[in-house]
Amino acid sequence: MRATKVGIREFRSGLANFVDSDAPLAVTRHGQTVGYFIPVKQDRAADAAALRAAGEKLDALLQLTEGEVEEMVEDFKQLRKTEK
Template sequence: MTAAKVGIREFRAGLSDFVDSDAPVAVTRHGHTVGYFIPVKEDRSADVAALRAAGEKLDALLSLTEDEVDAAIEDFKDLRHKGKKKS
């Protein structure tokens, strides 16, 4: 499989397309090859699951009442002060 030659500006402008493709790309500057980009296909299901979990945690935080937020802040302050005393 030969790599298509692409100028650095075109590569930068179309980076997302090159990432999604299967073909390697030879990146050139002034006609000289300066590097190769070889996209790696991987299973992104773990990343998607982690992102969904983070979104669920964020949703839970955003649904907290003001009293719950104040209590969490006080807990954080207490823990921080206990940590400083140990040092």
Template structure:
């Protein structure tokens, strides 16, 4: 499999397209190859689930009352002191 050759400016301008493509790209500068970009296709289901879980945790934290936040901060500080 040969890699398409693109200049570095073209590569930067079209990065989103190159990420979505399956083919590797040889990135050139002044006609000389300076690197290769090899897109990785993976299952994004796990990433999506992780981001959703993080969002749910953030929503719960944002819903806390000020007194609950103060309690969490103090608990965090005590645990940091204990870990030292």
């Protein structure tokens, strides 16, 4: 696969579009290649699911009472002591 040449100004202004593309780019300055950009495809559905799960856990933690939080802190301290 051949890299498409793109000037550095165009690269900076269109970075969001280049990240979503499949093609590698040769970034140039004054006609000379100064670097390559190779976008990596990610599973955005998995990222969104992980973020959603983290949000649900945070919501659950925010609904804990002060007593429940203190109990969790004490449990954590005890676990740390037993691991040492």
